[in-house]
């Protein structure tokens with residue numbers, strides 16, 4: 001597809017000039033940029049930027065259970081919220097609808113946290129973005145119930161999905177969002193999933209993600225929060241995909257006194273390859289960033305966790321701490337947990353811990369000596385291993401759902 | 414009824430550092446059955462824990478000769494969990510901590526592991542049984558909501574081993590230094606727990622360094638182990654004699670050539 005064709009499609013889709021402008025620049029960047037490198041993980045030969053197409057297809061019927069906001073492929077198929085939210089100005093809507101209705105707000109916030117120029121993946125994403133939604137929580141508004149986003153990649157059809165979620169949390173607002181990714185069908189496709197969170201001063205965002213994409217996809221994800229003064233963002237990501245996945249979770253602590261807790265659980269199996277960067281960057285003064293990652297690697301799979309804690313010069317009195325731990329469940333599995341600390345300020349506290357190894361044989365022996373079969377004992381030990389991160393996931397439902405998927409993944413070997 | 418037989422058991426371990434193998438058990442013979450309480454005493458490092466771990470099936474203990482039979486059937490090829498489900502139990506000298514798994518959850522899973530799908534213990538029955546045993550052992554209910562052994566004091570861990578014994582109700586239990594680190598009151602409570610199991614369907618092999626425990630749990634038979642072998646068998650009076658005279662006296666009386674830690678050399 002050339003630039004002219006892309007432009008025609010964008011116009012036919014009624015996209016405003018401002019969005020075309022972003023697409024066009026991104027399109028030109030694709031050729032000039034490279035895939036980001038990841039420590040100890042190679043994915044350069046994955047087909048991540050090959051399906052260069054932009055089209056809109058009506059969704060095929062399916063019997064999925066819609067939640068509050070359900071996007072099947074590119075189309076919103078459900079959209080129900082408490083009336084109170086609507087009345088108070090909470091907006092949850094399709095990305096292209098938002099561009100159509102309110103290009104000023106979109107131009108102000110869109111593509112500001114993750115820039116098209118960062119890499120070939122980001123350029124590709126913005127040029128071919130074909131699905132997405134925005135969430136706007138007005139200032140001082142507290143969303144009491146979690147907002148559930150059900151995003152489904154439709155692999156019954158041929159074509160990659162470039163999905164963009166933009167969250168704007170107004171000043172002193174608070175919200176909990178659950179992004180649940182799954183897939184239908186078996187066609188080989190890519191998923192490029194991006195989340196930008198803008199946490200305005202004093203806001204509080206709990207963002208949980210549960211990724212459950214099937215084996216035929218290849219996934220890249222990029223979830224990043226820009227966290228302003230005294231704001232707090234908590235990531236809780238469960239990477240339970242069955243497919244090859246490379247991803248970044250980022251917290252940019254730009255405002256003084258801002259905080260981020262970046263919790264991640266990854267479970268891999270079969271021949272899967274997964275590489276995750278979990279990055280917290282302390283820029284403001286007195287900022288606090290905690291990374292806590294736990295992985296379980298089964299079968300012949302590979303899982304790499306990089307924890308990247310960076311304290312920028314000027315971030316006085318800041319704290320960064322990270323724990324990266326992986327359990328290696330089989331002899332053919334490969335795993336790594338790398339803490340990377342880059343510290344450019346003196347009066348700060350930074351720490352890290354990492355471990356890579358099999359389940360503790362002493363614990364296994366103890367449980368089995370009480371008659372508990374090996375598989376069940378393993379599950380119990382793994383539950384315990386994941387506990388410190390599971391405990392940080394705010395919703396009991398999400399926690400239970402993660403445990404269920406986990407147990408399914410452990411069993412189906 | 415159940416019967417445990419250890420026949421001419423030789424066990425070696427591999428030293429991870431020097432890569433050399435070392436024979437720890439050098440021909441142990443022992444037979445016990447339900448309805449009986451046996452005690453094993455012996456100096457440090459003679460192989461008492463090695464014997465119990467080998468019976469339970471811990472990896473790293475290589476049986477080079479001899480056999481272990483439960484009800485006439487060799488258990489050497491059985492995995493640990495199967496031995497347990499067949500009725501063996503080991504109260505360990507150093508119980509593991511398992512964070513993330515509550516004590517109560519663990520107990521329920523352990524009980525249900527020996528029942529089939531259609532006969533899992535009901536929540537009601539489980540809680541009643543748990544309550545009864547907690548009060549028998551003077552344990553607080555809050556202990557069961559804590560993660561398994563995590564942060565338990567030495568004495569609490571021992572008590573928790575006995576709680577498991579009472580909940581699981583094995584046929585034959587090996588208690589490895591269940592008395593070490595217990596204060597006097599705890600010792601009585603733990604003994605009360607073990608004694609409550611006594612009967613025709615339960616047998617125990619008690620490993621201890623202190624005759625005092627055997628005042629509370631009076632054994633039928635006492636075995637003395639030295640240098641990887643059982644060197645003498647007797648009744649409860651044998652334990653009293655050892656307490657008075659130490660192992661050196663017995664060794665010299667038996668004419669054994671075994672170095673003991675308390676030898677003045």
Ligand SMILES: Nc1ncnc2c1ncn2[C@@H]1O[C@H](COP(=O)(O)OP(=O)(O)OP(=O)(O)O)[C@@H](O)[C@H]1O
Nearest residue numbers: 426427428437456457458459460461462463464473
């Ligand atoms: N896994 C092992 N690797 C190396 N040596 C071992 C291992 N297990 C036991 N041993 C050695 O075997 C010997 C017997 O140990 P064991 O623990 O069975 O003694 P014990 O009679 O229980 O002593 P204690 O009264 O101190 O508990 C000791 O010398 C010990 O160091």
Ligand SMILES: [Mg+2]
Nearest residue numbers: 461462463506
């Ligand atoms: Mg011992």
